[in-house]
Amino acid sequence: MTLDTIRDRIARAEARAGRAPGSVTLIAVSKQQPEDRVAAVLDAGHRVFGENRVQEAATRWPPFRARYEGIALHLVGPLQTNKARQAMEMVQAIHSLDRPKLATTLARLADELGHCPELFVQVNTGEEPQKAGVLPGDADGFVAECRRLGLPVRGLMCIPPVDEAPSLHFALLAKIAARNGLDGLSMGMSGDFEEAIALGATHVRVGSAIFGARPG
Template identity: 75%
Template sequence: MPLSDIQTRIAAAEAQAGRAPGSVTLIAVSKVQPLERVRAVLDEGQRVFGENKVQEAQGKWPDFRRDYPGIALHLIGPLQSNKARPAMEIADAIHTLDRSKLVTTLARLAQEMGRCPDLFVQVNTGEEPQKAGVLPAEADALIAMARKADLPVVGLMCIPPADADPAPHFAMLRDIAARNGLSGLSMGMSSDFEAAIAAGATHVRVGSAIFGERVAAP
């Protein structure tokens, strides 16, 4: 589906929800996509992208940033503590802060580096054991810990269970954000971003609907 179609659907969902035009940021999820597909979307004017893995981002984005000014890169995959430094070096935002050890690591690196990307706390709204994210009951404490460490927490992120109605999960994330005074809501993907916008999403992560089906990693 062309990028313009997704942009049109986002604008329609904003209007339907009574949201201001342009209040939702489209993150084009380019993980495991061939470089020519990514370049084509860049040529259409998209500048905000999402990657899952630090190593893939390191191999892809320095060259694109040289050729296309104004790129913002969001890391949306689980982050290992030993990848935190390169993640902070390359990313403008990290959506997967989900445990106290990572808070400690990022806070230390932020002091050393003198900068830190915007951070979203990932909440495992479905409490799925195989999925990353802090449990909902523990989210407030992790947010408080990150703030005490002077980390720039700007919002929350979730990935609802694949076989569930996403609406209750979006509502849960919105409620946790509201009681913690956070405005950022990273939620909604190719199949449900319009429902996420209706629920208050500020960032939607759309991959296959823009690029086509992902190419399997070698």
């Protein structure tokens, strides 16, 4: 599958859902992808990318940013507090704000640095013990605490369980976002982004459908 194909599918999903054209941001998740594949997507004009690990992003993106203008990086994987400063100096959005300690750290660094990326609170909609994210029942309180800290919470993010219908989790995330006055919904990946768009996704995170399977 190609970038153009994914763009076309997003545009059609927007139209079917009665959404404005271009209302969904495509995040090309480039984690562990070879440099030549990333360069090909950049050469095709795409500029919004997602990385899972701060260290990989810090190694990969400075050379690309020297060659291409307008790159926006989104951290879509877990963030350790000891990597928070490095992340905040490098990315435009963090999609994995998932615990009070990280919120406090980001707030302190925002005061020091004078800026903060857009933030998405990760919600563990499936209440899976092995997965990061605040539980649905704790989401309202956590969003309120982040706002009290002055953090720029743009929206919510989820990764549905692999063995359940993703639409149920997308609908739950949209409901939590609506009651908290949040309009950002980071949900939907290569296999289900059209369902996510139908249920209000503003950001979809697509990797293998654009780049192909990761080597190894």
